[in-house]
Amino acid sequence: MQDYLSTFVRSIFMENMLFAYFLGMCSFLAISKNVKTAFGLGIAVTFVLFVTLPVNYLLENYVLKQGALNWLGESFAEVDLSFLSLIIFIAVVASIVQLLEMIIEKFLPGLYNSLGIFLPLIAVNCAILGGSLFMQQKDFPSTGVATIYGLGSGIGWLMAITGMAAIREKLQYSDIPKPLKGLGIAFIITALMGLGFMSFSGIKI
C-alpha cells in the first residue's frame, strides 16, 4: 500500500512530468490559452497515460526484456527484444490515441474541434512516451504500481496545464513588452512555476 501511495504522490508533485522533467511542453504551450480546453487536453493525457502504462508494463516484462519470454519455454530465456521497445511502446500509445480520437469525435464534437491538430499530436506528447520510458527504467515491482504511476503523472500534468491556462487567461490584461507577448512570457511563467515545484523535490515519503 505504501508503495502505491508514495508512487502516486511522488509522480504528481516531486516528479511532475512538466515541471521536473519538462516533458509535454509543446502541447502545454499551444493549448494553455484557455482553461476549458486545457482541462480537456489534461484529461485526455491522463487517460492515455493511465491506459498505456499497464499495457506497456506487461509487454516490457513478458515480451521485451531479456529473459522475459521465459514463459514460452527454456529456449527463449536468452532472447532479448529490447531493441524493439521504443517501437512497441509508441505503437501502443498511438493506437490508444487513435481510439480516443474516434471516441471524442463521436461523442464530444465541441472538444474535438477545439483540440484540433493537437489531438493526434497527443501520441507524440513527450509526457506519454516519457511515462513508458521511465516505467522501463524504474523497474516497478507490479502492474498496479505502474498504473498508479501513470495516473499520478497524468494528474500532475493536468494540474500544471490547468494552472498555466488560468494564469494565461489573466495575462491578457497585463502590459507585457510586445515581443514577449504570447510565447515568450509563457516560457518565463513556466520557468517560474518550475522553480516553485523544485521545492517539492526535497520532500521524502
Place this chain on the structure above:
Amino acid sequence: MNEKNKAILFNPLSKDNPVTVQMLGICSALAVTSKLEPAVIMAISVTAVIAFSNLIISLIRNSVPGRIRIIVQLLVVAALVTVINEILKAFAYDVSKQLSVFIGLIVTNCIVMGRLEAFALGNKPWPSFLDGIGNGLGYGLILVIVGFFRELFGSGTLWGFRLIPEAFYEAGYANNGLMILPPMALILVACVIWIHRSKDKNLQEK
C-alpha cells in the same frame, strides 16, 4: 537549387524557426542544453531523424491508408531513432551514454511529427528532405545558443574546456548555479524569442 527550395531550407532558421515560432520540439530541448557538447550531438541526431523521416514518409505518402497514417509515421520515426541510438552506442559510446534517455525521446519530439503532418504528407521527396534539414538546423541553432550560455555561465567552460580563468574565481567570481537548473533553459529561450521578435515585428502576437 531554385528559389522555392532555398526558402524551404533557410526559412526555418529564423522567420519560421520551429522552436521560437512554430512552438515545436521544446521538450527535449531543455534537458540536454546544460552543456554545449550534448546539445550539438542532439541537434545533429534530430536533424538526421527529421530529414530521413520526412524523406521516407514523402516517398510512401500516396500509398499510406489515411486511417493508420499516424501509426505508420511513428513507426518510421521510432525505427530511425532506434537505428541512430544503436549507431551511437557502437561508434560514439561515451556520447551515447550521456544522451541515452533523450535520444529515445526524439520520437516524441513534436518537431518530427509536426513536420511530417504539415509538410512531408503533401510534398515531393526532395523538398521534404530539405525541409527536414532546415527545421533540424533551426532547432539545433536554438539548442546551441542555449547550450552555449548555460555552459559558459553555469560551469565556466565551453565544450569541456575552461574558459573563465582561475584568476576570476580567486577574485570572487562564482559560477551561476541557476544556469545549470532546467528552468533557466526556458528563460534563455524566452530571451531568444524576445530578441528575435523585437527585430522581426511581424512575428509579434497581438
Place this chain on the structure above:
Amino acid sequence: MNKEGNTYTLIYSVVIVVLVALLLAVTSQTLRPKQAQNEAIDKIRQILTSINLSSTNSNAEQLYKEYITDAYLVDAQGNRTEGDAFDTEPAAELTKPEAERKYPVFEATIDGNKKYILSMRGAGLWGPIWGFISLDDDKNTVYGASFSHEGETPGLGAEIEKPEFTKEFIGKKFFDKAGNFVSIAVVKAGKTVQGQDYVDGISGGTITSQGVNAMLKASIGAYEPFLKIKL
C-alpha cells in the same frame, strides 16, 4: 485496389511492420558485437578508474591484465564461490532472493599492496547508476572510486563521474571505530553528519547524490560479511 479498404490497410500494416522489424533486427545484430566490446572496455576503464589509473580505449585491456590479479564472486555470507566475476551483472543479481545473490570482487596489486574492488548499483534521478570502489587491504579505507550512470542530467547529476566528486572518497572509511558498518554519507555541500565519514554531494544534483548515498549503503553493505573476514 481500394486504398481505404480493410484488406489493403491490413496488408499494408503487416508489410511495413515486418520491414521495420527486419531492419531493426539486422542493425541490432550487426552492431551488437561492437557494442558489447564497447561495454566491456567501458567496464574495464571504470574498474581501472576506481584504482586511480587513467586509461584510454586502446590500452585499457592491457592495463587490466597488468594490474588486476584476481577476480571472483562472494556469496551473501562473504565466502568465495564459483562464477565469472566480470560477466556478473549486479542488476541481474538484484532480482534474485537475497540469500542467492553473488557479488563480484576484483583484486588489484599496486606497488605490492593488495586492493579490493567492489561493485555497486543503485538508482539516480533518470535511471540506474553504478560504480566501483576500491579499498585498501584493511578492507575499510577507500583507495579510489568511480561512478557511472545511464542518463543523469549533463552538468548536474552526471557530475558524479567527474574526478572532483570521486576524489572526495579517498581515505574515507566504511566502518566506525567500534567496527560497525556505517557506510559513507553523501550530504549537501556544507552539511555534516555524526558517527560516519561523509563527502559533499553535487549541488543541483540532489536526487542523484541521494542515489549515490543509498547505493553505497546497500551495495557495500551487502559485502559486509566479506569485509569483516580479516586476513
